[in-house]
Amino acid sequence: MVPGPVVHAAEPVPLLAFGARVAGDDARTRVVVQFDRKPDFSIHYVANPVRVVVDLPETAFGLKAESLEPRGLFEAIRYGGMGAGSSRLVLSAKGPVAVTNAEVIEEEGGKSYRLVIDAEKVDQPRFDALLGDQQWTGSVVAAKTDRPTIAPAEKGGAFVIAIDAGHGGIDTGAIGGATKTEEKHVTLAFAQELVATLSRESGIEAFLTRDKDVFLSLPQRVQIARNKGANLFISIHADTLRQKDIRGATVYTISDKASDHLAADLAQRENLSDEIAGVPLQSEPAEVADILIDLTRRETQAFSVNMARTVVSSFEGQINLINNPHRHAGFRVLQAPDVPSILLELGFMSNKDDEKLLLDPEWRKKVSGLLAVAIKRYRDQAVANGG
Known part of the structure; x- marks a missing residue:
């Protein structure tokens, strides 16, 4: 008997959100x-700041801004x-609100469906009661991040590097001033180029924290790197500034005190990623709450600073750098x-010259090569010093 062809299950087709509107005042x-098909949905509340979170199946948003x-x-x-x-749809409110009605209405005999959400202004006690009554922590769509047991690396084993493309999914990041390109696409394109460059290097194993346009919380990004036994973590970004004349690369390391206002402002914006996505604010795990306390963490920070200086050294004279290119926050x-x-x-996506370079594949290839040189130099120093 001749076996028949193997039939693979088709990937579910995402819903299409093709139209939307908002109407009302400061009371309602x-x-x-x-949508093109009937959407399942659930609604939750998040505090500090107040947000209404609407979770949906995978959806392609073909909406005008x-x-x-x-x-x-x-x-x-x-x-x-x-x-x-x-x-996910995240509605950030000006103050306490309550959803009074949420329903899906069929249109044109099932040719399309409307999700209608009505909200009204409420006082703080009522909002607090809504928060207290819901059984939701925001983890329903979070990727699994339990840390598996990591076998100790063999002597002379691969040097593992986590390349983290900043933003993704619901969190678009900055928007280009000239092309309106979203930062999440710029960071992923560069991260992919960097991993491809590093993968050609002997003794280096590089991987992406995200390989497509999906959201990852900040703790998830950290945990993915730790889960895979990373020896180094590099997060890629391309922000915007109000001062459009400022341009050039910057390398940041962590510190409990920012080096300057620009670093402090950038850290504040980047730390809002989870808030933008409607992730409830939770206290940090004890193991990462006070990163600069004990000797182990101080040693890790010293290695981070060394890596930052090595990157700056590799970039100097080759690509544009901001003034004081190593900063911390x-x-x-x-x-x-x-x-x-x-x-x-x-x-900076806000600078037209930087934006043009960020979208240039040849420039990405050049910078990836320079970064690979810095990483190899850092690896040799770290291995020699037991890092």
Whole structure:
């Protein structure tokens, strides 16, 4: 008997959100999103600041930016992927709110469906009661991050590097001033190029924390690196500034005190990633709460600073650097107590010259090569010093 062809299960087709509108005032606001198929959804509340979180199956958002322009009770509205076949709509409120009605309405005999969400202003005690009554921690769409047992690396084994493409999914990051390109796409394109470059190097094993447009929380990024026994963690970013004339790369390390206002402001913005995605604010695990306390963490920080200086040295005279290119601040994504970590700001999407370079594949290849040189130099020093 001749076996028949192997049939593989088709990937689920994402929902399509193709239209939306927001209407209302500071007392009541309605949000409507149109889908091509009936969406399952769930609604939750998050405090500090107040957000209404709408979890959806995986959804392609074919929406015009102005269709979900915030108004009424809401000061910001964001949407995007959350990984694991799910997506999310986050409504950031100006104050305590309650959803009074949420329903899906069939249109045109099932040709499309409307998700209608009505919210009203409430007092703080009522909002607190809503928070207390819900059984939700935001973990329903989080990737599994339990740390497996890691076998000790054999002497002479691969030097493992985690390359973290900043932002992703619902968290778009900065928006380019000229092209409106989202930072999450810039960071992923560079991270992929860097991993490809490093993979050609003997004795180096590089991997991506995310390999597609999905959201990862800041603690998840740290834990992924630790789970895989990373010897080094590099987070890639391309921010924007109000001062559009500022350009060039910057390398950041963690510190409990920022080196300057620019570093402090950048860290504050980057640390809002989880808030943007509607992840509840939780206290940090004890093991990462006070990163600069004991000797082990101080040693890790020393290795991080050494890596930052090595990168700056490799870049000097080759690509544009900001003034004082090694800076430091309290970046949550750099807080692994046992993995030397840096955040590399490739340039600024707010500067037209930087933005042009960030979108240039040849420039990405050049910078990846320079970074690989720095990483190999750092690896040799770290191995010689027992790092």
